[in-house]
Amino acid sequence: MIDRKTTPAYGIIDKIQFPLPEQEILGNGLPMHTIQGGVHDIVRLDYSFPAGSRYASLPLTALAVNQLLQEGTKKYHARELAEKLDYYGAVFKPWITSDTAGFTVFSLSKHLIPVTGLVHSMITEPVFPEEELLVFLQKRKQQFLVEMERVSYRARNRFTEVLFGENHPYGRTLREDDFHRINREVLRDFWKKTYASSRSWVLVSGKPGPSRLNEMKKRLASLPLHTEEDTLPSFPDITSCPGKRHVVPMPRHMQSALRIGRLTFTRDHPDFPAMLVLNTILGGYFGSRLMRNIREEKGYTYGIVSFLSPLHNAGYLTIVSEVGAENTANTIKEIYREMETMQRKPVGDEELDLVRNYMMGDLLRELDGPFATAETYRSIVDAGMDMSHVQHIMETIKNITPGEIGKLAQKYLNPENMKEVIAGRMGE
Amino acid sequence: MPASVNDMIRFEKITLGNGLRVLVHHDPASPLAAVNVLYDVGSRDEDPGRTGFAHLFEHLMFGGSVNIPSYDTPLQKVGGENNAFTNTDITNYYLTLPSNNLDTGLWLESDRMLELNFTEKNLQVQRHVVIEEFKQRYLNQPYGDAILLLRPLAYKVHPYRWPTIGREISHIQEAGLEEVKEFFYSHYAPNNAILVLAGNVPPDRGFERAAHWFGDIERRNIRPRSLPAEPPQESHRQLTVHRPIPFDALYLAFHMPERLHKDYHACDLISDILSNGKSSRLYRSLVMEQKLFSDINAYITGERDPGLFMITGKLTEGVPVEKGEKAIHDELKKIREETIPAHELAKVKNQVEANWLYGETDILNRAMNLALFEWLGDAEMINSETEKYREVTAEQIKRIARDLFRMENLSTLYYLRQKEPLNHETST
Numbered sequence: 001m002i003d004r005k006t007t008p009a010y011g012i013i014d015k016i017q018f019p020l021p022e023q024e025i026l027g028n029g030l031p032m033h034t035i036q037g038g039v040h041d042i043v044r045l046d047y048s049f050p051a052g053s054r055y056a057s058l059p060l061t062a063l064a065v066n067q068l069l070q071e072g073t074k075k076y077h078a079r080e081l082a083e084k085l086d087y088y089g090a091v092f093k094p095w096i097t098s099d100t101a102g103f104t105v106f107s108l109s110k111h112l113i114p115v116t117g118l119v120h121s122m123i124t125e126p127v128f129p130e131e132e133l134l135v136f137l138q139k140r141k142q143q144f145l146v147e148m149e150r151v152s153y154r155a156r157n158r159f160t161e162v163l164f165g166e167n168h169p170y171g172r173t174l175r176e177d178d179f180h181r182i183n184r185e186v187l188r189d190f191w192k193k194t195y196a197s198s199r200s201w202v203l204v205s206g207k208p209g210p211s212r213l214n215e216m217k218k219r220l221a222s223l224p225l226h227t228e229e230d231t232l233p234s235f236p237d238i239t240s241c242p243g244k245r246h247v248v249p250m251p252r253h254m255q256s257a258l259r260i261g262r263l264t265f266t267r268d269h270p271d272f273p274a275m276l277v278l279n280t281i282l283g284g285y286f287g288s289r290l291m292r293n294i295r296e297e298k299g300y301t302y303g304i305v306s307f308l309s310p311l312h313n314a315g316y317l318t319i320v321s322e323v324g325a326e327n328t329a330n331t332i333k334e335i336y337r338e339m340e341t342m343q344r345k346p347v348g349d350e351e352l353d354l355v356r357n358y359m360m361g362d363l364l365r366e367l368d369g370p371f372a373t374a375e376t377y378r379s380i381v382d383a384g385m386d387m388s389h390v391q392h393i394m395e396t397i398k399n400i401t402p403g404e405i406g407k408l409a410q411k412y413l414n415p416e417n418m419k420e421v422i423a424g425r426m427g428e
Numbered sequence: 429m430p431a432s433v434n435d436m437i438r439f440e441k442i443t444l445g446n447g448l449r450v451l452v453h454h455d456p457a458s459p460l461a462a463v464n465v466l467y468d469v470g471s472r473d474e475d476p477g478r479t480g481f482a483h484l485f486e487h488l489m490f491g492g493s494v495n496i497p498s499y500d501t502p503l504q505k506v507g508g509e510n511n512a513f514t515n516t517d518i519t520n521y522y523l524t525l526p527s528n529n530l531d532t533g534l535w536l537e538s539d540r541m542l543e544l545n546f547t548e549k550n551l552q553v554q555r556h557v558v559i560e561e562f563k564q565r566y567l568n569q570p571y572g573d574a575i576l577l578l579r580p581l582a583y584k585v586h587p588y589r590w591p592t593i594g595r596e597i598s599h600i601q602e603a604g605l606e607e608v609k610e611f612f613y614s615h616y617a618p619n620n621a622i623l624v625l626a627g628n629v630p631p632d633r634g635f636e637r638a639a640h641w642f643g644d645i646e647r648r649n650i651r652p653r654s655l656p657a658e659p660p661q662e663s664h665r666q667l668t669v670h671r672p673i674p675f676d677a678l679y680l681a682f683h684m685p686e687r688l689h690k691d692y693h694a695c696d697l698i699s700d701i702l703s704n705g706k707s708s709r710l711y712r713s714l715v716m717e718q719k720l721f722s723d724i725n726a727y728i729t730g731e732r733d734p735g736l737f738m739i740t741g742k743l744t745e746g747v748p749v750e751k752g753e754k755a756i757h758d759e760l761k762k763i764r765e766e767t768i769p770a771h772e773l774a775k776v777k778n779q780v781e782a783n784w785l786y787g788e789t790d791i792l793n794r795a796m797n798l799a800l801f802e803w804l805g806d807a808e809m810i811n812s813e814t815e816k817y818r819e820v821t822a823e824q825i826k827r828i829a830r831d832l833f834r835m836e837n838l839s840t841l842y843y844l845r846q847k848e849p850l851n852h853e854t855s856t
Binding site: 001002004005007008009010011013016017038039040042070078079082083085086087088089090091106107108132135138139142143145146148149150151252253254255285286287295296297298299300301302322323324353354355357358360361362364365368369371 | 435457458459460494495496500501502504505506507508509524525526528529531532535538539542552553554555556557558559560561563564565567568569570571640641644672673674675704705706707708712715716719722723742744745771774775778779781782783785786788789791850
């Protein structure tokens with residue numbers, strides 16, 4: 001008979017081996033980061049530009065530019081770009097955040113150079129054709145109106161408005177009339193300012209092979225970048241909306257979407273690594289306190305999570321859930337109860353050890369192979385930091401004490417400092 | 429054959445005395461191990477009066493097993509992460525952890541294969557969680573119930589006529605402890621499962637540890653499967669519903685061959701020709717050129733028994749649904765009557781091959797695919813899958829399109845806007 005009652009012996013992750021990125025500043029000033037490795041002959045490219053939504057004066061501009069770069073250039077019609085990318089089996093994914101925008105490209109190594117040619121034509125000579133713009137606006141407007149029927153979307157939007165203020169670049173959200181204010185001139189202007197900025201960078205990961213990597217370098221070094229200092233708008237003061245609870249009434253819905261949270265800080269803040277640990281305990285993994293209480297104990301929801309969103313000039317903590325409307329009030333009460341417990345009672349050793357190991361395992365997954373590492377590294381470069389940040393996080397995970405976590409909870413988890421957004425209804 | 433020997437997925441396989449099939453795929457480059465346990469049970473094995481059981485049961489599998497009170501805690505404690513999914517055909521459990529802690533994963537998975545030990549309270553809570561999941565994913569989302577309506581329209585006899593989440597909430601509400609237990613003993617057993625270990629696990633060690641943990645679990649009598657075949661559809665079916673949504677939508681479902689049919693890969697390629705990427709036919713013609721749809725998609729459900737070839741689209745504001753429908757049928761007529769150009773066929777094959785490679789970078793993905801192909805009959809098929817797409821000819825595509833895209837093989841759902849104000853129109 002084998003012993004099934006006792007936990008098998010296990011090891012603790014002490015060190016994590018990961019491919020260290022190489023960094024080089026090319027002749028035109030563009031930083032190029034490289035993470036080589038992998039089994040297959042495939043390459044991932046990440047391009048990042050300071051072209052996030054905060055830098056545009058009209059809300060839809062940054063998104064439209066990001067999406068429409070692939071809809072026609074001086075050299076290629078939109079249809080041709082799509083045909084060629086699809087023929088090479090390349091995947092082209094535009095992405096955008098409040099601060100930065102860019103795209104992630106996957107390509108077979110053998111097609112890397114022609115694929116790069118297409119991508120660079122999009123970056124340097126887009127034409128924003130009238131017809132493609134109109135289709136984009138119509139499509140997006142319809143998507144937007146569908147989203148407006150989702151409790152989760154409404155809560156997310158209202159929450160950023162409440163935290164940062166409705167007119168702040170981090171806080172403002174889309175409105176239906178924004179779709180009528182965009183034109184080609186607006187897009188061209190924004191593109192010129194942001195997609196040739198000296199604050200851009202590129203990350204190449206995978207197995208391009210030495211000669212193709214060299215060719216890539218040449219191509220990247222010939223991208224025209226502004227040499228003078230960028231004149232991007234500065235960061236305005238944050239004025240949160242007054243009042244604690246903000247309700248978006250959606251009376252027909254059977255579930256409410258909840259967002260509870262507060263402003264915190266940027267990734268380079270001294271409390272950031274410790275706050276990652278605190279957040280994991282509270283709502284950052286399946287065994288978190290919120291998940292155990294509100295899903296596994298009460299059955300109010302399919303899921304509840306909390307996370308930190310570090311931006312370039314601010315940051316925030318959010319707790320998110322969709323709950324049966326009749327359980328909305330009780331869920332909010334339980335969320336605050338969990339916060340207070342974290343403030344009042346030190347985390348037990350057993351729970352903390354579990355969280356340490358879980359988080360180290362998570363880092364191991366996030367740094368497994370060149371592509372996973374690229375994904376992790378991207379957000380670190382984006383914050384202007386390097387892999388020593390990961391080292392710092394690991395040290396914190398290993399060494400943080402229950403006392404430090406308690407202090408942090410007292411500092412950041414006061415229920416009275418939280419903003420609440422409820423989209424849906426409060427229940428009968 | 430795969431593009432190069434490098435791209436082969438090597439594995440070894442044994443069958444334990446109790447019927448459990450064990451596969452090991454060794455990848456020493458990863459510090460992780462993936463453990464995937466596939467059970468040959470899905471919603472097609474449910475009683476028509478008790479739908480949603482296979483999925484509810486998946487939730488209960490985390491409620492504690494005979495020797496281990498909690499599944500998640502010991503796994504998180506060794507740096508592991510896990511999840512599971514249920515579909516019409518299978519229930520699949522998977523985890524990743526640091527490879528030196530492989531034993532913990534096997535201990536947990538083997539104990540819950542041995543015997544469950546959940547309580548009335550677990551069942552009660554998970555019933556609530558699943559009901560909230562039902563709401564969050566299907567009932568509380570715009571267009572969310574379309575798939576719940578389509579299945580019973582397309583299938584009259586086969587159990588694919590209800591969705592995995594269940595036909596209705598009451599089936600889940602009424603689930604009792606005894607019948608749930610009965611479900612376990614008739615479907616969960618070593619002789620009805622496939623175990624795959626992937627990552628930093630040498631085959632000898634993998635087999636030895638698998639035999640240690642799973643070897644003494646007894647075979648069980650699996651409830652024999654005898655599913656009624658869906659008779660050929662004889663005439664076009666049509667259903668119209670009205671919902672509080674902003675734009676009309678159209679859903680087309682054609683019956684198509686089963687997963688192991690020789691025409692399966694050609695059907696998949698037809699869906700790619702129609703809607704994979706921005707150069708695909710439906711996107712180019714109906715979204716960009718004719719501007720009839722804001723969004724259109726074609727895909728196959730890919731089930732083991734004869735599945736569905738689906739086309740779904742949201743109409744551009746103001747376009748009558750009949751006009752959009754006719755335009756789709758015009759495109760389908762082209763595939764039926766005109767031979768696909770060689771370049772276009774090469775393009776969709778390149779896309780399949782490249783996407784296959786991109787997916788293979790992840791060990792968990794490799795583990796799941798191995799389990800899936802073994803379940804289909806032989807894990808070795810994993811290394812000839814892209815070749816099967818390569819072999820599809822233009823003539824075959826035309827022949828299959830003729831067979832698929834017949835009105836008497838089609839169910840059409842008009843999902844139309846109900847004439848009453850939407851949320852964003854009633855609130856500010």
